[in-house]
Amino acid sequence: MAISKKVGNAVARNRVKRVLRECFRLCAPQSVSGLDIVVVAKKCPDPSRMTLHLACRDLCPILERMAKDLDRPARPGSVTPCDAPSSGL
Secondary structure (H helix, E strand, C coil), rough: CCCCCCCHHHHHHHHHHHHHHHHHHHHHHHCCCCCCCCCCCCCCCCCCHCCHHHHHHHHHHHHHHHHHHHHCCCCCCCCCCCCCCCCCC
């Protein structure tokens, strides 16, 4: 997990990382396991006030929506990366 220096000093960035990791542990459904998920932590006015409750309130619905979208079958006629013809290179 990478947190920008815009978030704050090392102590603040580490706190944000700890809170986000715990939120992922609590909220991430099994269907999003095995995926690489990129979270961009924007500038925070006071990272020391970031709580697990606030992070989960914002992140859990997004993770649930991602899981639901991943479970949805592909549109008819769409090409998945596995079905795409190789370029022969």
